[in-house]
Amino acid sequence: MICVVATTGPDGFTIVDKPQGLTSHDVVARMRRLAGTRKVGHAGTLDPMATGVLVIGLGRATRLLGYISGQDKAYTATIRLGVRTVTDDAEGEVTETCSTVDVGAEAIRSGLSSLTGDIEQVPSSVSAIKVDGRRAYSRVRAGEEFTLPPRPVTVSALDLLAVRRPTSELIDLDVTVECTTGTYVRALARDLGDALAVGGHLTALRRTRVGGFSIEQARTLEELAAAPVTHDLAAAVRHSLAGLSVDVGTARALRHGQRVAALGLPGIYGVFDPQGAAVALVEDLDGQTRTVVGFG
Secondary structure, three states: OEEEEOOOOOOEEEEEEEOOOOOHHHHHHHHHHHHOOOOEEEEOOOOOOOEEEEEEEEHHHHHHHHHHHOOOEEEEEEEEEOEEEOOOEOOOOEEEEOOOOOOOHHHHHHHHHHOOEEEEEOOOOOOOOEEOOEEHHHHHHOOOOOOOOOEEEEEEEEEEEEEEOOOOOOEEEEEEEEEOOOOOHHHHHHHHHHHOOOOEEEEEEEEEEEOOEEHHHOEOHHHHOOOOOOEEHHHHHHHHOOEEEOOHHHHHHHHOOOOEEOOOOOOEEEEEOOOOOEEEEEEEEOOEEEEEEEOO
């Protein structure tokens, strides 16, 4: 999901290390005040319980957010086996508990393996997916019962880091996840628990990467109070997509929305003038390069 709040101000990306307890919209509101602009948006919502990488666009860089939100993501997470919740995470009401004393290491590894690769995933019922025009979580809060249809997602890696027993009846698994956009990590926790017949839910989630932006580049809101832009517009484009530099005449034409002879890169990519300023996002089509998003 992309949220943009619409004035003039700084252009670029801020990579926020979102703290637990704040919504993504809360972070947008904080950044709006810190940067002194209302044109702020985020790429890829994080639940309040989750922490980590939240890509924030400011000014003209908000035009890039749609290209960021669709890129692959990475997480570290903790899955608790032995407890089911209504939300598939620690914030929901417990619906069932079960002993895990008979769950062995080989069964855990097999269960994780079955959730890796191209899979069909049923999203959590408290997701923001719309059902007949209403968010799924709104229907759950209203007491409605329904099942969302499965969706194809790709989990390129689901690796086990550690196995812990907080009690004799429960198992905690620390894992890393790399996946396509639209993958619900809490649904992976739910499905692993179901496969092992003991139930499961997510107790911790930290996003460590969105596309080319990693947790090492992220800053806390307190750190960002001094410098709210961590990547200017050109750097934001370079980190987001492939790109190339063009001559003055080509840059001028693309800035004015004119088409030029195909520049030769696949997909949508960034173009920069000889001084390194971002000109536009472009795409080659029928032997010509056309502007998809212009930066003026």
